[in-house]
Amino acid sequence: MTAVWVTVVAVGLATMAIKSAGTLLVGGRTLPPRVQAALEHLAPALLAALVVSQALGGSGGGFAIDARLAGLAAAAVALVFRAPLLLVVTVAAATAAIVRALG
């Protein structure tokens, strides 16, 4: 039980520190233009990495190809047809659920 609470407190404190480090270090200051320009490219870089890792990542690292990939493909089709976000997410989940139920 103690090991559990040590883990919970340590991970919680570390995560809170990581999340708030940026704002506590930068404060209200304006960042140098080059840093700001780099940060404006963080979203595409991380979003693409998150798509890859969430769609292809295995539970213990490495790759795992499963129904998530079919869901992602369906989401891509929905995006081509300019579907709203709710529909894109729903189509992906429904496709993955159907593929799993069949497979």
Place this chain on the structure above:
Amino acid sequence: MRRPTHPPAGPGYLDGVRAAAPIGIAAFAFGVSFGVLARSAGMGRLAPVVMSLTTFAGSAQFAAASILGAGGGVAAAVAAAVLLNLRYGPMGLSAASTLKGPWWLRALTAQTVVDESWAIAQRDDGRIDRHLLVGAGLLLAVGWVGGTAVGVLAGNLVADPASLGLDAAFPALFLALLAGQLGPRETQTTEGRTGSERPPTVSRGPSWSRGRSRLLAALGGALIALALMPVAGPGVPIIAASLACLIGARRS
């Protein structure tokens, strides 16, 4: 469609809540499954809920609970979770300039940063919208913590999230938000529901070159993640992929 109570032109907190609603259901379902896993890993009832409230990051919590359950020890569990959460460093930095108030309030607001809320809060000009971030983050927190509580108390009353395909909802969300980042801005602003409420952005250079450098950053991030996933532990590919944002530093 009722407007939020804030008069300014930008989106309000409720827009963030609304934008996060589609993924809130998935967050709740995975909260339930985290509660079930944590309980079976011997974490008891209270600790998993406290962890969801304070750590508030799915992948790190699943990793820590799995390691504890397998008898991997505290150090391994903490190290894995911290490694998975390192990506919130650059994410928090990118949100830093938009947070307001005294240091403790800014530190508290920064806790609403998770992958999904941070992604939803992206503005067309590459900065973070604080209202979208907080609205989306709070809705996700309610779903995640509430789901965890249901999971530890009631067990698996809800179906396995994977059988509902909800694990496919997250890459789909990130793909949709990525497409919004890379798509032409004109069509976005005329079509997007919240887009029309956003303040006009200051154009810095021709938009085609901006779109191109964003595309390069996305390709770089995806390639770094793909290359590292087979060889590096969970968390490392994502934090390494954030380096692809340096492509943008050349262009200012």
